[in-house]
Amino acid sequence: MLEVWTWSTPNGHKVHIALEELGIPYKVIPIDIGAGDQFKPEFLKINPNHRIPAIVDPSSNPPRS
Numbered sequence: 001m002l003e004v005w006t007w008s009t010p011n012g013h014k015v016h017i018a019l020e021e022l023g024i025p026y027k028v029i030p031i032d033i034g035a036g037d038q039f040k041p042e043f044l045k046i047n048p049n050h051r052i053p054a055i056v057d058p059s060s061n062p063p064r065s
């Protein structure tokens with residue numbers, strides 16, 4: 001299942017709208033950009049430019065973001 005690393009902002013909402021419209025299942029991983037979660041190493045591994053939203057496909061080998 002796709003992972004959506006995101007927060008409640010207009011850029012974050014765009015991804016939910018698209019995935020819901022397409023009927024693609026996904027799991028949300030909240031990244032509180034107000035608290036600085038986007039600078040944590042676990043998120044920077046996914047998106048080094050520290051911006052949400054980011055989508056990860058864990059079924060890919062290696063996982064793609």
Ligand SMILES: N[C@@H](CCC(=O)N[C@@H](CS)C(=O)NCC(=O)O)C(=O)O
Pocket residue numbers: 009010011012033038050051052053
């Ligand atoms: N081009 C990106 C822009 C994403 C973006 O600017 N995200 C902002 C929140 S809406 C962000 O993560 N800001 C945190 C930061 O820059 O550290 C998109 O449209 O999704």
